[in-house]
Amino acid sequence: MTTLTSQMTEDLNKITQPTYSEAYESEVRSYCRNFPEVFDTAKDSWLIGREGNRYLDFFAGAGVLNYGHNNEKLKRKLLEYIERDGVVHTLDMYSDAKEKFIEAFHDIILKPRGMEYKLQFPGPTGTNAVESALKLARKVTGREGIISFTNSFHGMTIGSLSVTGNGFKRKGAGMPLGNTSSMPFAGYLGEDADTLEYLNAMLKDEGSGVDKPAAVILETVQAEGGVNVASKEWLQRLRQITQDHDVLMIVDDIQVGCGRTGKFFSFEEASIKPDFITLSKSLSGYGLPFALVLIKPEYDQWEPGEHNGTFRGHNPAFVTGAAALEYYWKDDALTRDVGRKAAYAREELEKIIERQNVVASVRGRGLIIGVEFEDSNLADNISKACFDRGLVIETAGIDGQVLKLLPPLTVTDEELKRGLSIIEDALHAVLLADAEKVESEVAAAGA
Numbered sequence: 001m002t003t004l005t006s007q008m009t010e011d012l013n014k015i016t017q018p019t020y021s022e023a024y025e026s027e028v029r030s031y032c033r034n035f036p037e038v039f040d041t042a043k044d045s046w047l048i049g050r051e052g053n054r055y056l057d058f059f060a061g062a063g064v065l066n067y068g069h070n071n072e073k074l075k076r077k078l079l080e081y082i083e084r085d086g087v088v089h090t091l092d093m094y095s096d097a098k099e100k101f102i103e104a105f106h107d108i109i110l111k112p113r114g115m116e117y118k119l120q121f122p123g124p125t126g127t128n129a130v131e132s133a134l135k136l137a138r139k140v141t142g143r144e145g146i147i148s149f150t151n152s153f154h155g156m157t158i159g160s161l162s163v164t165g166n167g168f169k170r171k172g173a174g175m176p177l178g179n180t181s182s183m184p185f186a187g188y189l190g191e192d193a194d195t196l197e198y199l200n201a202m203l204k205d206e207g208s209g210v211d212k213p214a215a216v217i218l219e220t221v222q223a224e225g226g227v228n229v230a231s232k233e234w235l236q237r238l239r240q241i242t243q244d245h246d247v248l249m250i251v252d253d254i255q256v257g258c259g260r261t262g263k264f265f266s267f268e269e270a271s272i273k274p275d276f277i278t279l280s281k282s283l284s285g286y287g288l289p290f291a292l293v294l295i296k297p298e299y300d301q302w303e304p305g306e307h308n309g310t311f312r313g314h315n316p317a318f319v320t321g322a323a324a325l326e327y328y329w330k331d332d333a334l335t336r337d338v339g340r341k342a343a344y345a346r347e348e349l350e351k352i353i354e355r356q357n358v359v360a361s362v363r364g365r366g367l368i369i370g371v372e373f374e375d376s377n378l379a380d381n382i383s384k385a386c387f388d389r390g391l392v393i394e395t396a397g398i399d400g401q402v403l404k405l406l407p408p409l410t411v412t413d414e415e416l417k418r419g420l421s422i423i424e425d426a427l428h429a430v431l432l433a434d435a436e437k438v439e440s441e442v443a444a445a446g447a
């Protein structure tokens with residue numbers, strides 16, 4: 001266990017106040033409330049505050065930083081490009097950087113997997129990719145409805161919100177979110193319930209009240225929704241059901257694609273080929289905004305300019321994105337490494353749960369790992385206690401009841417060990433504080 005020296009605690013207390021953000025930035029800001037530091041620099045698995053406080057990053061920009069902060073190899077490529085005045089903005093005109101990215105994506109990712117897809121570059125955030133996929137699915141099928149799943153998260157614009165489960169986020173739309181039906185995700189009704197039988201019945205039965213939809217949209221591992229994992233078999237059956245009913249399948253791989261679960265795509269183990277795939281977050285490899293929709297060629301029925309945006313396919317992101325594919329995806333070394341680290345982390349988490357005698361379960365796939373605590377307040381308190389000890393880690397799930405481990409895939413063994421040790425230290429401290437609180441309440445009641 002990492003025990004904090006008084007010097008470390010003192011250092012971490014030197015967090016400076018963010019004068020301008022607190023005064024002038026909108027109340028909508030959120031992550032900064034959980035991690036109240038003014039960050040200045042970052043390298044690999046580390047974030048550094050402006051007073052020099054160092055934080056191990058097990059959040060990785062919610063899946064944006066799979067290759068770490070300011071990855072040295074990718075930075076070189078970016079600097080070279082900027083230094084030679086490589087074109088930065090081209091709307092969707094042809095560029096050398098785009099040519100090279102498409103070539104790399106085709107040769108390194110699609111071709112070896114026997115995948116034939118057209119590439120659409122929408123606006124640069126995940127929700128842009130989701131909106132594009134929903135629009136195209138509706139256009140292609142001539143149908144309006146979309147089926148999404150409980151506890152899903154697909155983004156904050158109106159279309160994406162309409163297929164998102166979270167009630168708080170949906171309410172923020174301030175208007176009815178229509179033309180969607182939410183179905184139970186894998187495991188939502190308990191281990192024994194067959195959620196796909198229910199979906200199949202709803203699609204089959206003319207009396208179900210669910211009109212035949214254009215598409216089904218899903219995350220194979222619901223990240224924001226609590227690290228809920230769909231099994232290989234569940235995904236295969238869902239693919240079969242969508243095909244049987246002539247409904248398109250959209251896999252939103254924005255958070256768990258780009259190697260997060262081990263393979264490049266999160267659904268590869270299930271050997272399915274979705275009709276549309278959305279990618280963003282770690283696609284540029286460097287934290288540069290960048291999104292992509294992969295479309296089966298027969299469904300690429302857009303008219304030129306029918307969907308557009310000013311920042312489609314940003315050239316610096318093409319450069320770092322292509323470099324990330326070249327460096328990390330020409331062989332399976334990263335995939336194997338992710339598998340090894342994930343197995344170690346899960347084993348250690350099980351041991352921590354046992355040692356600390358707490359009721360919790362561990363789940364995930366690859367390096368997205370969730371620890372769900374029976375006491376739903378624990379995860380939040382542990383996240384706070386971790387931050388006090390120099391570890392940035394988030395919670396997930398509708399009540400924030402799941403501690404979500406999302407380190408960079410390039411995290412070193414030593415860093416992984418250290419992060420897990422901080423988690424144990426934080427958990428221990430939170431349990432102790434809870435026990436002391438109960439004790440003093442009992443004493444007060446008896447007095």
Ligand code: PLP
Pocket residue numbers: 062125126127128130153154155156219223224252253254255256280281
């Ligand atoms: N889809 C998934 C699965 C996500 O996790 C997210 C963001 O967390 C989005 C879509 C939306 O991406 P963005 O926030 O870049 O719009």
